[in-house]
Amino acid sequence: MEPVAETLLSDTAFCEDIVWGLENIGKIIGQKPHQVHYMLRNGQLPGGQLGKNKWYSSRRALKQFMLDKAAKRVSAA
Template sequence: MEKDPATSLDLIWGLEGIAQAIGRTVRQTHHMLSTGKIPAKQVGNRWVIERSKLVAFFLDPAA
């Protein structure tokens, strides 16, 4: 039986949550998000990223 992709996503919502996950300040995180240095999306006024994509981004040797 396959899992529904929508229910298996582990999303991090908001600047504060993303900042905490990467160990940066909210201001540093906002800069990284707004300049496209972190592969997240803006939904309305909130940023969101899938935890596995964030981890993969920072584990990439080119990061």
């Protein structure tokens, strides 16, 4: 595979990994948009803000966050 094709594939994968918007992030983690907003603003969720009202996260980071959260519950029990 040519280097240009590899770059395009990795860019496509990166774009597909990004989740835009509080509602879409909330659907992935089972939370309401206002809860997601609170968690992002307070650093409790992986993600960030672009501009004034555009929030984003990564599907991979959210999945890892949920796995870590579940593991903590199991180890605490």
